[in-house]
Amino acid sequence: MKNSKAKAATGTVAESPLLASDATVAQALPLARFPIGKVDKVDVSLPEGYHEPSLKYVERDARHGSLETAMTYTTVPNPFNCANFSSEPVSECFFFPGSKEVLMNLPNYPQPLVRPKTTSFHMIDVPGKGKGLFSTRALKVGDLILTERPLLVCARGVVVLRPPNFSDAQYSQYSLDHLERVTEIAVSRMRPEAKAAFMALANCHMEDGSGPLFGVVRTNGLSLGGLRPGVRGEMGTYNATCKDISRLNHSCSPNTASRFDMASFSYSLYAVRDIADGEELTYQYTAVGVPAAERKKELAPYGFVCTCTACTDVATSDARRSNIAAFNANLIEARASDKFLGKFLVKCRAQLELVEQEGLESLRIYWVLLRALMDVYIWRGQAKDASAYAAKLDKILWDADLPQDYKQFIDPKSPAYEKHEMWRKVYRG
Known part of the structure; x- marks a missing residue:
């Protein structure tokens, strides 16, 4: 899986009236890009007489698959397959049709989390960066630092038809408002401690029209593929927002990398080289093999200027x-x-x-x-x-x-x- 942070500029999809569950349809859909930085507010009142087409959203029992005609809210893993569900970390998910079936058809799904034997990190304030994770012991290359299920996994685009005579700016804001509403439903399903952890994450999209919840997703989401077979590109991936991995600060020479395991529906974070006791744990938000000027442009939506050695x-x-x-x-x-x-x-x-x-x-x-x-x-x-x-x-x-x-x-x-x-x-x- 591609596990770098999802680009903060990712938008929603301007789709046909059909739900884009079909791979051919989904791949032909244009992507509406969302603004970055401060934007002026625009009026998104619907034209008189216009009735907003409604996309079906359903909350499904975790034992049941998805409906072909509706987006699905569900809890992963299936609580009925977990002996100690009350203490088992879970992910709230907002899926396209077919994604639940990918999981349900996996042999021996769900697998339990495989946790490190000892705690290897703690979170502290970092001047100029907010909070970050630091090692609490010396780590060797390949050491497992943490495993976690995402707090939230949500679609990166949903059906949002463009109202008549809407400008690009109006349509962008209208789409953001829609995504905020559907994200709110998913967040409302979280356990109290998970919701608190989600709300405590950074949001660098406070002035671009994003709502307070979808702004957190745009800021912290990891790109998660493999749940929409046959659908490539933006529509083939989801945003996964995590409690701990989403706290990692960026470096163009990261000392950690993550891997997603579908059977346990969890990320594992590893040391990619030896890490000293007390060293900050870092992650790549964007492609790091490109020149510094390109990296700076890609990192702009996150609201900081990287000062790692490669950028100085x-x-x-x-x-x-x-x-x-x-x-x-x-x-x-x-x-x-x-x-x-x-x-x-x-x-x-x-x-x-x-x-x-x-x-x-x-x-x-x-x-x-x-x-x-x-x-x-x-x-x-x-x-x-x-x-x-x-x-x-x-x-x-x-x-x-x-x-x-x-x-x-x-x-x-x-x-x-x-x-x-x-x-x-x-x-x-």
């Missing part, structure tokens, strides 16, 4: 990240063009060093490089060196896309080495 030493950092991006794009071609892989080995080591210097271990390129280096050493017949990189790959628990076949090479004496089709097939030059 821009020339050095941008040069490194540009180098990393270019190498990543040509990685396969580079591997094929180096006859004996000697040059490729040197290049991969250099790129890995750049990734670590820039603190980009959360990105895919990190494990791609580790995997490439493991492969090269297998081909050269150097099991001890290959196993060292396999062991590093085994710490990367935050990326669901990482192929798991490296595990057979963690032990340098594993028979898997000699069974590998490329074992000792490449000259060590």
